[in-house]
Amino acid sequence: MKDLLGGKGANLAEMANLGIPVPAGFTITTEVCTHYYQNDRSYPKALAADVQRALGRVESVMGATFGDARNPLLVSVRSGARKSMPGMMETVLNVGLCSATIPGLIAKTGNPRFVYDAYRRLIMMYSDVVMEKAGGIEPAEGKGIRQQLDRMLGEMKKARGRASDADLTEADLKELVQLFKTRVRETLGKEFPDDAMDQLWGGIGAVFSSWNGKRAISYRRIEGIPDEWGTAVTVQAMVFGNMGDTSATGVAFTRNPATGENKFYGEWLVNAQGEDVVAGIRTPNPLNEATKNEQNKSLPSLETAMPDVYRPLEAIRNNLEAHYHDMQDIEFTIQEGRLWMLQCRTGKRTGTAALNMAMDMLEEEGIVGQSEGGGSRPVFNPDDRPPFGEPDELKF
Structure with missing residues (x-):
């Protein structure tokens, strides 16, 4: 499917098929x-x-x-x-x-x-x-x-x-x-x-x-x-993350891409659109309390600021890992308190993280089977059934 829809289109269609909220x-x-x-x-x-x-x-x-x-x-x-x-x-x-x-x-x-x-x-x-x-x-x-x-x-x-x-x-x-x-x-x-x-x-x-x-x-x-x-x-x-204080945008990895630690890891900005997170115009907020660092420790996490959004986002994180059998890189937008997913793809990771993830996932029921544990995973070189598609050239 990626050959026709590209990585972004294929993964959006797959998330929609999983019942994940996708525009x-x-x-x-x-x-x-x-x-x-x-x-x-x-x-x-x-x-x-x-x-x-x-x-x-x-x-x-x-x-x-x-x-x-x-x-x-x-x-x-x-x-x-x-x-x-x-x-x-x-x-x-x-x-x-x-x-x-x-x-x-x-x-x-x-x-x-x-x-x-x-x-x-x-x-x-x-x-x-x-x-x-x-x-x-x-x-x-x-x-x-x-x-x-x-x-x-x-x-x-x-x-x-x-x-x-x-x-x-x-x-x-x-x-x-x-x-x-x-x-x-x-x-x-x-x-x-x-x-x-x-x-x-x-x-x-x-x-x-x-x-x-x-x-x-x-x-x-x-x-x-x-x-x-x-x-x-x-x-x-x-969908818009820049509609006020109940709107936001963020990016996340389902595990830490530097260490491989099984912690939901990412950043978000209130009242912003996707490009703002990576543009450096403001210091992004941490996704959760467990991944705060010296730069963002004084900023509220999504976990505490919008718990009713963070909980379903964490459930989607678990759903995507179980489905794709690998760590995912995701993008999301919150429009007036409603969560929408805009992208998922196999996440980049360091060599150390790749090894740690493979070992951990072998032990985690429902993530990676024995036959998959030694498979190739992107090391800072990521891979980038439609719900509808009337004409041949159009899918998703």
Whole structure:
């Protein structure tokens, strides 16, 4: 299944089959990527109708409509090769925010600050991934659009006395998105797209284009990944960790990846989206009390701050290890107190951790059998039945 859906799409589908809460979505298979490059970057004729049909299924599940002015659905567009290529491929979040949908989302959520925060994030990602990189624009060092927008964000925080992104007010963010759009137009020579469907297809094309980006090609050469494998594209309903103090995002390993110790290990941030955890903009909170360290010992753990979320997350951790018979690397989002899983994959680990995990799992009933204990496990080199899939090119 990974050959068609990529690691991300296949594992999302598998989690959904296990009854784990996963936002609805669909995956455009690697076969479409192959067609894309074999046919002068054009799509199969049926793809547009297939995407529209699959998007309709997502809308039905999530109870919202993509591009709708009153009840808008937002989506993410993510890459997913059959073997993980960390940091090499592209992702765009909050796709579907535009002048037509912003008022409806504000009315729906009652949270204009959240909406404008999501919009500024979309502008930052989309202008970089779709308009600049996929557009073939190669800026001078330090002059890329993402770097420019990051500097503008930093300048506003400094000028307004805001300690972090989370401290920016609704008024700050409304002003910032207008400044961002002006800079995008001046730098890239075109307006930021103000149509939800244009944004979606721009994101899909950018993910396919990223398969042949310079970094991705170099990584494949080093790792021995064939060019013809291609990438899948997963389009998934957005869930939001940046809706306030009952929302959060985090990453975790089902065991300690450095030592192999059987302790749930990870980090999370309140009122944030996934990129914030790894971006270093704030010190992440520890996942639980058992894994606190000197840097985060004064910060509340998810275990104590949101125990009603932590308990089901720990149950999912146990479920995934039992199912995959290996340590997993997971990503999750909490939207207004509700837990959603966004990814699982075989986790990277040190050589020492790999040995300790193998020995421990041999002794733990229901995790690893005798025949599996000596199997190959990724050492800092991770592996990256759909619930529905109407057309051949679309799964999940």
